[in-house]
Amino acid sequence: MRDATRSISPARAELARVSSFLRQELRPRGRILTPFNVITATLVLATAVILFFRFAYGLGSVTNLNQDYPWGLWIGFDVVTGVAFAGGAYVVVFLVHVLNLERYRPIVRVTVLNGFLAYVFYAGALVLDLGRPWNVINPVIGNSFGVSSVLFLVAWHFMLYMLAELIEFSPAIAEWLGLERLRRFLERMTLGAVILGISLSILHQSGLGALFLMAKSKIQPLWYSEFIPIQFLVSSVFAGLSMVIFEGTISRRVFHHRASASFHFSQERIVVGLSRICAGAMFVYLFLQALVFLHGQDWRHLTAGWGSWYLLENVGFVAAPCALFALAWRNRSTPLARWAAVLAMLGVILNRLNVSVIAWQPHAAVRYVPTWMEFVVTLGVISAEIWVFRWIVNRMPVLREEPAHATTVAPVSNAEPTHLRKEA
């Protein structure tokens, strides 16, 4: 009995501590009326209004979707492109947890957090696009498994992958709450989550491409081949890493007070290393594109207007950034890498939109152009994601190693700043 009281009261005290801590953390911080906040708040509000009409009067009341274009900006950009950009998470955890390349460890948490939020928000945007969203649980609870459907696979992988990423990130949450035992427990699950997550990512990144395999007669032949899944998978590597480089640039400015010295210290090395991987992945991708092109004997398509558009995408936004990345790696130039990342990201946006929207049904009588409302909702979703990201980065140990831990258990890391985390 004495044992019981002894174990309950610390637990209670712990609970009280965590809840009062949470109450304090939930309060907003910093200035509220910044231009960024005002603009994004307007976008989010407008999104809410538009979504009200969308759910009350149907998709047709706010979008330009039609019978020839069942999927528009919300699927083509938010989901198909957004998930490609979230691919950085699986590549970086592969580098750090599987290849044990310690130099990338400082960016693991922020990348995983970014990936996780991207899935929550952009894959979540899928629900906005569903005509009968109340039936979305059907393929989940198992009363109707359409196992022959690529979309079924993709949907399940989205859900499982979000879980895997949450587990990968969860030690940061436990640390933030000061729950040391929980953190240790969660950290033991990391490698398992990482391995599951990478396998799932390989499948659903390519699966997003496989979605379009049956649309053979609807996609302009330059963008259709039976290799779309592989092309999507390979391009998700440099799409994700370009996003990591790009996002790192912004985070470094906005959240510099939250980042540890080692984070700043290792930025250059990391960016240069990632540039090299991007250059390699883009080279593989270009090679694949060339093979597919020759295999499909698409020469005749090159002369038409679509041909120049295709060349613009692949030369201007793949080959050029590929060369820039290679240069950035050779000259160890971070600014060059940033430019390359921006170009590469534009290329990925172009590619995903070409497959899903722009080169879709090129002969349709009425071509689809998104309404301004579709753009607003897309921007609103991005704004909401940035808010959550900022909230978390401003509170949890994302851009620095866990402080409590680093000081109490591993004093070694103080002695040697290049050792980013001696112990975990």
Added chain:
Amino acid sequence: MTTAPGQGRSACDRRGFLRALGVCGAGLALSPAALAQAQAEGNPYGVLVDTTQCVGCRTCTRVCAEGHGLPVPEDVCRERTTERQLTVVDGRAVADPRVDTGAVFVKRQCLHCLQPACASACLTRAMYKHDAGPVTWDKGKCMGCRYCMVSCPFDMPKFEYHSAAPHIRKCDLCADRLAAGELPRCVAGCEAGALTFGRRADLLLEARKRIATEKDAYHAHIFGEREAGGTSWLYLAAVPFDKLGFPGDLEYVSYPNLTKEFLYGVPVVLTLVPPLLLGIAKATHRDTLPATGGRRA
């Protein structure tokens, strides 16, 4: 152009005979035992559309709308179905000596593919191919993702963009009537003998017979025999089908086949990749960690 059933019958005895054959055949075939047999044999029901017989009266579009609780469509020819009109009659001007009227009428609707792209795309099995032939849609299951529309090579599923509880609409081959032993509404309503209902294998035989016996009247091709891996609706025409607005770039293999390899690859990746990753993780793990704590984050 007006409906002329009597005229049609007198003009060609074969038509009357065929209609009798079709109706009798259907009547017989639709007994529950025969239905079960059709399912067991994988020989679904279907409809043979003989465009050389269609007079363009559009009765089928009216009875279809009435039967499905949709507004009776305007009495005009249309190229494409809509979410309000599940079947249309497409009138095509054709300059060809085999077409003496200069016009060919093509009834269009979902073709009820043998291996439908739409059903294999559907992640909730709301689009579903019944063994008896029809591909139907279930509103209790559909989540409105519209992947069926993305996948159908004939662009048949249509979505109600202006509804808060939208349906996917397309021809359902009157599955309710088939189950009750009745003909699909359009077939029952067609007085010109352009539509013949029956088992697909029988319809193919019949189509071949028509092509063989009236070489001048038909272009020697049965649309739907192999297109998209075979469809339950089959078409005959006097001229090549690309002249009648049929898609010319169709696969002869079924569309679900296009994603088969990818789906086969999934279990392979899921069984091979994790152990591989684990192996690499172990192999590259350098023991730089202090002895005090766990292994890695």
